[in-house]
Amino acid sequence: MKPFEQIVAEHGPMVLRVCRAVLGEADAEDAWSETFLAALKAYPELPADANVQAWLVTIAHRKAVDVTRADARRPVPVGEVPDRAGRSGRPDAWEGDLWDALARLPDKQRAAVAYHYLAGLPYREIAEITGGTADAARRAAADGVKALRAAYPLEGAHS
Amino acid sequence: MTDIFASLPVTYELNPHRLHERLTAAAEREGLLDVAYRTVDSPVGPLLLAATSEGLVKVAFGRQDHDAVLAELAEAISPRILRAPARLDAVARQLEEYFTGERRTFDVPLDFRLARGFRLSVLEHLPEIGYGHTESYAQVAAAAGSPKAVRAVGTACALNPLPVVVPCHRVVRSDGSYGQYAGGEEAKRILLTMEAA
Numbered sequence: 001m002k003p004f005e006q007i008v009a010e011h012g013p014m015v016l017r018v019c020r021a022v023l024g025e026a027d028a029e030d031a032w033s034e035t036f037l038a039a040l041k042a043y044p045e046l047p048a049d050a051n052v053q054a055w056l057v058t059i060a061h062r063k064a065v066d067v068t069r070a071d072a073r074r075p076v077p078v079g080e081v082p083d084r085a086g087r088s089g090r091p092d093a094w095e096g097d098l099w100d101a102l103a104r105l106p107d108k109q110r111a112a113v114a115y116h117y118l119a120g121l122p123y124r125e126i127a128e129i130t131g132g133t134a135d136a137a138r139r140a141a142a143d144g145v146k147a148l149r150a151a152y153p154l155e156g157a158h159s
Numbered sequence: 160m161t162d163i164f165a166s167l168p169v170t171y172e173l174n175p176h177r178l179h180e181r182l183t184a185a186a187e188r189e190g191l192l193d194v195a196y197r198t199v200d201s202p203v204g205p206l207l208l209a210a211t212s213e214g215l216v217k218v219a220f221g222r223q224d225h226d227a228v229l230a231e232l233a234e235a236i237s238p239r240i241l242r243a244p245a246r247l248d249a250v251a252r253q254l255e256e257y258f259t260g261e262r263r264t265f266d267v268p269l270d271f272r273l274a275r276g277f278r279l280s281v282l283e284h285l286p287e288i289g290y291g292h293t294e295s296y297a298q299v300a301a302a303a304g305s306p307k308a309v310r311a312v313g314t315a316c317a318l319n320p321l322p323v324v325v326p327c328h329r330v331v332r333s334d335g336s337y338g339q340y341a342g343g344e345e346a347k348r349i350l351l352t353m354e355a356a
Contacts, residue, residue: 001234002233003230003232003233003241005196008179008182033178033181040186040239041191043238
């Protein structure tokens, strides 16, 4: 079994992207820490042939569900409304817009897009994590990507 | 579509250390950090230092391959291993003092779980060999209670999980030559020359 440090090094960036996509900037780092802390706790019992990537996304998904439930119970502070204008004028500001576009997707589409495109999981595994069927996950991801593409046509996006 | 996701910046790329520190601090707090480790530079090359909650459990030289040593610790102790320097601050500081000649003995809790039986008896005797002094393998065998076990003393020293801190470098051949060392004969020479100065 690999030292857990290696798991963090190999999968840390991917898990943070997933947390960022599913939960938004404000909650991403907390979710990342909680995901890896929970993973560290369970790690010695992880079967040798387990898909570590899917295992981590499963834990991150549960953390995201917890956070979303907690958010639903508390009023949203006005200051946290996403500010779409410019983000301090950084050259990568358009990427902030893409995160915002992800944030505006319905939960199921956002999760399917994040778990497939950012975590690289097949739809069959996404269905096990989010519930539903592989086909439904595939459709949710396709719809999500279609919406993103409509909002942010690729041509010129990198300039 | 996928290529635009690849370029999404996240904090992990911008500052991986801050997130990692949060994780190690939380793991320490919750009692989940079974083995903490860090590396330090030294005149005998980079040293890997690893500690359980009980104390320093492993010191390894660069030639021992730190990744392989961490994999062994994962098998022998627990895979809950993180790079977490804080737990090793005291021993890192004392090693620095030792290598600059300001320190002659180490005062940190030690975890001897990687050694058992006669090997443990040998390791327990080693700190009695004072700074700047040496003993032969035969003398150590006698002191550990088995005068005939000279060869076993050699094995115990070679497998010492805590070299430098538990001074197996002070055990030399009866003819005065250095003999083998986990860090290589050159490292042993450096340590003994430094202590003799």
